[in-house]
Amino acid sequence: MAVTIAQLRALVTTVDSGSFTAAARDLGVGQSAVSHAVAGLERELGGPVVVRGAVAAATPLGERLLGHARSALASVDALEAVVRPGTARGTVRLAAVPTVCQGLLPRLRELWAVVLPDVDVQVYEGDDDEMPEWLEAGTVDAAVLVDPSVVPDGGVVVAKDEMAAVVRRDHPLADAAALTLDDLHEDGLVAGGGGCEYQIERMHELAGQPFRYAHRVREMSTMFGMIQRGEGVSIVPSLGRVMLPDDLVMVPTTPRLERTLVLSGPSSRPWHPLAKALVDAV
Template sequence: MTLAQMEVFLKVAQTGSFTKAGEELGLSQSAVSHALAGLESELGFLLIHRSRAGIQVTPNGERMLGYIRQILRATEQMKQEAAQLTGLQTGIVRVGTFPSVSTKWLPPILNQFQSRYPEIEVKLHEGGYDEVEKQIRTGAVDLGFIPVSKEQTDYDMEMLKNDCLVLLLPAGHPLHLHPSPAIEQIAAEPFILPKKGCDLHIKKLFREKNVQPNIRFEMENDEAIVAMVRAGLGISILPEMTLPLDMTGVHRVLMGEEIYRTIGIATTSRDSLSPAAKKFWETVTAWVKENGKNT
């Protein structure tokens, strides 16, 4: 079996399509099929199940994916180590991220990183908190940004910032006169619940006080939540980093300095990171230390 065959299988599994895998690898669909068939023949079992509904990785294929990711990652590390020995800075870094980090942090971080290491390619994989954690755990990314919790013990992690939760109120709402409204007061109002990630922190706030919020709507898009609050359709809570620039017609009330989500950068093993990934880690932590308070 060859590295090329493994790369084809991994790309088919990631894209869910022979055509897309071929496009990303610069191969024809028949070449993708041929490479996959050769790998299946050597292993002695099917890796992909094909049907009218599409393709699906078989249980045996799922087991092989873990090993293939390890092999390809080790190969990439070897290439990068060799490049370092010859004075070059090359390689690929795969980074898991969620929307607020992608919006507020990554543009200046990537700009700085690419100016320093122009030969290192950064590939971004955006998703919700759970998606990014899964990508780190399975090796689909080298490192990722995730909220830090006490339950997370499987990662090497560095905490970057405590992102305060902010209560959002329509203009003129009486709660804006309170310096720090009680959870019970908030629970009595029509509530717009954010989805995909920060809802876990918000639900925990209500659960700790043993109260149920009056949920009227559940939304994924942060700007849409702000627009609905502005229109008087309810109140909401969002992390400060997720807030759009235009907050006209919306009151922002800090929930308290001790109420926040902690954003960190994580990997399965920092010692096992490739040279390129280590450079990215170092760039991120230095940038956030210098600029994080203002974002």
């Protein structure tokens, strides 16, 4: 089998960008070159790897190949960075949870724009448990991990924040020094928004209480809307303060719980050189 790096790069870029046209633009080549590379890969493998359509997507065979292709490309990029050192340039995919995307990444991206001006940081937003999955599967090159049990080799702590209650500005306890879980349960706890359910569960453990909630949602916008309508209150990381509507406020909680945020590349495959560049720059 004579699979080439160019073919693997064409496959990954086409799937990531969603079309042969966009892949050609990202790779700086003609569309026909991308099409020929993917077609050559399909001949070598004996089956289609990309579904041609309005949006190019991986076939089941392509999906099985993607993880290996990303690992191979990361190794090649790392090798080239060693043998041809120079100004970092290119695109790096970075995953983070919503509160980090809103409350931390703007500051980090301002820093990277200055020290890594030729690096394009593409942001992928997901939940806490998706960060390590995407990182190890090769969906992204770097991620801000939330409370990892161990800081991965090469990773760096980029921030810490605390969990805080979110209530309406006209709530009777909006000016309290701190709110307990019992205070919050009286109004009905809205859990899960923005992927913070693990931290809310942990707070119940620290308080010696069973984890319970009145509502369980996925999106923070849904959670904020319910609080605005008086349908409950919630707990979110303090980095999410920038996301609050004007009629909602944050109040400290007891027990206190801190999150640790770690910027890292994968632990099971070579790092993309630009992932290392991001970490080295903070």
